[in-house]
Amino acid sequence: MEFEFPAEAERFRAELRAFMDAELPEWWKGLFHDDDRIYPFTREFCMKLAERDWLTMSWPVEHGGVDADVWSQMVVREEMWAAGEPRGPQYMSLNYIGPMLMEFGTADQQERFLKPMAAGEVMWCQGFSEPEAGSDLAALSTKATDADGCFLVNGQKIWTSYATAADWCLLLCRTDPGERKHQGLSMLLVDMNTPGITVRPIDSMGGPKEFNEVFFDDVEVPYDCLVGPRGDGWRVAMSTLAHERVGAALHARVKVLLDALIEYAITTKDENGQPLAMRPSVRSGLVRLQARYRAARLLCYRIVSAMAAGDANDVDPAVSKVFSSELNILIGNIGLDMVGARGQLTTGDGCAPLDGLMNDHWVHSIPQPIAMGTNEIQRNIIAQRGLGLPR
Amino acid sequence: MDLMLSDTQEMIRDGARRFLADSLDADTVREVEASADGVHAEIWAQMAELGWTALALPDDIGGGGAGLADLCVLAEELGRAAASTPLVATAGFAAAFLRAVEPTAATRDLLSRLAASDAVITPALADVVGRDERSAPSSVLTETDAGATIAGAKAMVPYASVAQVLLVSLTTPDGEAAVVAVDRDAAGVSWARHGATGGDPLFHVEFDNVDVPADAVLARGPAAQRAIDAGLDAATILATAEAVGCCEAMIRLGSEYASNRQQFGRVIGSYQAVAHRLADMRINTDACRLLVAETAWLLDQGREATLEVAGTKVFANEVMVDMVHAAHTVHGAIGYTTEYDLQLYTRRARAFCLSHGDTDAQTERAAVALGL
Numbered sequence: 001m002e003f004e005f006p007a008e009a010e011r012f013r014a015e016l017r018a019f020m021d022a023e024l025p026e027w028w029k030g031l032f033h034d035d036d037r038i039y040p041f042t043r044e045f046c047m048k049l050a051e052r053d054w055l056t057m058s059w060p061v062e063h064g065g066v067d068a069d070v071w072s073q074m075v076v077r078e079e080m081w082a083a084g085e086p087r088g089p090q091y092m093s094l095n096y097i098g099p100m101l102m103e104f105g106t107a108d109q110q111e112r113f114l115k116p117m118a119a120g121e122v123m124w125c126q127g128f129s130e131p132e133a134g135s136d137l138a139a140l141s142t143k144a145t146d147a148d149g150c151f152l153v154n155g156q157k158i159w160t161s162y163a164t165a166a167d168w169c170l171l172l173c174r175t176d177p178g179e180r181k182h183q184g185l186s187m188l189l190v191d192m193n194t195p196g197i198t199v200r201p202i203d204s205m206g207g208p209k210e211f212n213e214v215f216f217d218d219v220e221v222p223y224d225c226l227v228g229p230r231g232d233g234w235r236v237a238m239s240t241l242a243h244e245r246v247g248a249a250l251h252a253r254v255k256v257l258l259d260a261l262i263e264y265a266i267t268t269k270d271e272n273g274q275p276l277a278m279r280p281s282v283r284s285g286l287v288r289l290q291a292r293y294r295a296a297r298l299l300c301y302r303i304v305s306a307m308a309a310g311d312a313n314d315v316d317p318a319v320s321k322v323f324s325s326e327l328n329i330l331i332g333n334i335g336l337d338m339v340g341a342r343g344q345l346t347t348g349d350g351c352a353p354l355d356g357l358m359n360d361h362w363v364h365s366i367p368q369p370i371a372m373g374t375n376e377i378q379r380n381i382i383a384q385r386g387l388g389l390p391r
Numbered sequence: 392m393d394l395m396l397s398d399t400q401e402m403i404r405d406g407a408r409r410f411l412a413d414s415l416d417a418d419t420v421r422e423v424e425a426s427a428d429g430v431h432a433e434i435w436a437q438m439a440e441l442g443w444t445a446l447a448l449p450d451d452i453g454g455g456g457a458g459l460a461d462l463c464v465l466a467e468e469l470g471r472a473a474a475s476t477p478l479v480a481t482a483g484f485a486a487a488f489l490r491a492v493e494p495t496a497a498t499r500d501l502l503s504r505l506a507a508s509d510a511v512i513t514p515a516l517a518d519v520v521g522r523d524e525r526s527a528p529s530s531v532l533t534e535t536d537a538g539a540t541i542a543g544a545k546a547m548v549p550y551a552s553v554a555q556v557l558l559v560s561l562t563t564p565d566g567e568a569a570v571v572a573v574d575r576d577a578a579g580v581s582w583a584r585h586g587a588t589g590g591d592p593l594f595h596v597e598f599d600n601v602d603v604p605a606d607a608v609l610a611r612g613p614a615a616q617r618a619i620d621a622g623l624d625a626a627t628i629l630a631t632a633e634a635v636g637c638c639e640a641m642i643r644l645g646s647e648y649a650s651n652r653q654q655f656g657r658v659i660g661s662y663q664a665v666a667h668r669l670a671d672m673r674i675n676t677d678a679c680r681l682l683v684a685e686t687a688w689l690l691d692q693g694r695e696a697t698l699e700v701a702g703t704k705v706f707a708n709e710v711m712v713d714m715v716h717a718a719h720t721v722h723g724a725i726g727y728t729t730e731y732d733l734q735l736y737t738r739r740a741r742a743f744c745l746s747h748g749d750t751d752a753q754t755e756r757a758a759v760a761l762g763l
């Protein structure tokens with residue numbers, strides 16, 4: 001056992017932080033804020049990361065990476081998530097769309113799609129969920145039928161994050177009938193500029209930038225954009241989702257918030273002229289959060305460690321996801337209670353404590369237990385696959 | 392013991408529910424939230440016409456002669472409909488405050504305005520820097536030959552843009568507390584709306600050397616503090632009743648959704664992970680409602696109820712924070728959209744937990760009242 005990052009990774013962290021201090025503009029508040037400058041900025045930012053070989057570090061050299069160790073890659077994930085994810089949607093390419101192509105793509109597909117990803121030029125979105133297929137993803141009904149030398153896609157996706165900005169969509173759809181609903185699915189790579197695709201933003205509590213509906217109306221998709229075997233898309237999707245859960249460093253944002261709350265507690269006086277930090281409730285809240293932050297970080301690292309040792313399983317990511325998303329909820333609530341009544345004021349209001357940081361986090365924490373597979377589904381995975389309980 | 396609603400209360404509940412169903416839908420709620428004043432003005436006017444806003448004022452001044460407990464039934468219905476009205480500020484705080492101070496011509500006049508019209512009288516207590524309504528105000532009152540002058544600023548004043556009178560807490564040069572009734576249109580009063588997550592429109596109000604007549608100073612010293620406490624206690628309980636209504640709406644939406652939404656070939660409400668979240672919401676909402684009813688009754692009896700008010704608020708804060716997330720859990724992604732109604736209620740419920748005394752503040756009051 002070894003509970004420290006390699007010295008090299010920590011040196012890299014310092015370098016990366018200095019780079020981000022220089023590159024993140026004053027107005028940057030995070031990926032989900034309502035600001036039209038965000039997506040163009042994230043693209044430029046990714047291209048700069050790519051120039052320094054920091055975008056797809058852990059990828060093999062042949063695909064535009066530098067074969068970096070997993071811990072350097074973790075440094076990137078943590079620093080980016082802590083800063084509100086300035087890579088924009090491109091964290092998905094790095095974490096799971098690229099690796100999926102390495103596993104299932106043809107040599108041509110790898111050549112064609114991985115290079116632009118590694119250069120930071122291209123944004124993807126993930127078209128899996130449908131109105132009737134959320135937790136029950138395999139119930140999806142978007143169809144790709146055979147037309148003149150290509151697929152013809154018809155159907156609807158929903159909750160598609162980043163679809164307004166994306167150049168490409170990773171689309172899970174039904175190509176063939178199957179006896180069971182997991183059969184007959186296929187994974188397609190769809191150019192978002194193809195005629196017949198309509199994107200409708202869905203306004204959310206966190207603003208209009210969180211997710212969209214995507215409609216497919218006779219959308220032509222060339223056969224060479226099928227990844228993995230036709231009809232075996234479920235296996236491709238499961239491998240993709242496993243990578244997705246590993247890629248999230250949800251604990252990293254908790255650290256930023258915790259530091260801000262500690263500073264706030266020390267520097268803010270209550271009505272008796274005492275620092276908030278002297279209140280038993282504040283002390284207990286912060287200590288509870290600190291211990292949970294450590295646990296969340298370790299639960300995340302355990303997955304990476306196991307992967308590095310070639311010993312990955314699908315229960316640990318479920319454990320980590322539940323714990324970290326619920327910790328994000330907890331820190332939002334403890335933080336709001338700590339800053340008090342004015343915590344309900346939003347970012348930009350002159351009277352909002354920490355410029356609305358806790359309020360903003362609270363809103364954006366709400367869907368964390370739902371996104372990337374709900375916590376109920378994760379608990380089912382832990383119970384059934386981890387504990388061997390009956391289904 | 393009789394924990395059932397009285398006939399009057401049932402009448403209020405049914406009448407309010409019918410009236411709100413007819414006059415308010417979720418789209419109107421959204422429009423009002425986006426409007427400059429953030430208030431359902433017609434609803435408030437109609438409520439005044441029906442005598443509801445003056446329900447808990449004494450008969451002899453033209454009120455309905457009912458109690459806070461009856462008003463809570465109305466507040467719960469407003470909460471269910473996500474209506475934004477100054478009921479808590481005006482019929483809650485202002486009415487209880489004005490009845491707690493030494494009666495003068497000025498207080499009698501204000502009370503009769505509350506009884507007779509749709510007047511909005513709202514508390515301006517929370518300081519710009521202080522923590523909440525009870526924190527010592529930094530705004531100051533200075534005596535002049537003609538009366539007094541006030542200077543300073545207040546944060547989070549509810550419904551200031553539609554109010555006629557603000558009840559402003561101040562500190563005198565001798566460090567004494569004072570409360571002054573300030574005509575909202577007086578020269579030197581200005582206001583700007585806060586950005587906020589809850590349902591009540593909140594304002595930052597500045598007082599730039601506002602002159603008030605001598606009789607506008609309604610209370611001073613310990614009497615002022617006592618009257619503020621009386622006002623806040625009534626407002627707290629009424630706001631909790633409103634929040635209970637929000638929880639009822641969350642339960643209704645969640646149960647309907649869980650009964651219809653299918654995944655894996657079954658309605659999701661048949662999964663215990665979902666069903667138990669809803670059942671917990673039922674349990675805690677019922678507990679809150681009974682605590683509210685008993686506490687309102689105690690206040691109506693004129694009994695000392697600091698422990699009950701503060702304890703109810705602490706409990707409501709704790710369970711409502713959880714209920715908000717439970718309700719979102721049940722809905723999956725759709726509950727996060729603004730097109731769906733859930734967010735109207737969960738935002739209100741969470742803002743409620745921070746308002747009217749947050750958990751720390753009310754825990755301290757309750758602990759002292761417990762003899763700790």
Ligand SMILES: Cc1cc2nc3c(=O)[nH]c(=O)nc-3n(C[C@H](O)[C@H](O)[C@H](O)COP(=O)(O)OP(=O)(O)OC[C@H]3O[C@@H](n4cnc5c(N)ncnc54)[C@H](O)[C@@H]3O)c2cc1C
Binds near residue numbers: 158368371376721
């Ligand atoms: C912020 C955000 C971003 C997203 N981005 C994307 C994206 O980019 N691309 C994409 O494809 N999807 C995306 N999603 C969709 C996400 O994957 C789904 O929301 C999720 O899988 C849940 O589906 P659902 O919302 O339909 O909820 P449902 O599946 O309808 O679930 C509703 C409730 O039922 C429970 N439930 C369902 N089945 C069971 C069961 N068997 N046992 C116990 N409880 C059960 C759930 O846990 C939940 O509490 C995003 C979602 C969010 C919130």
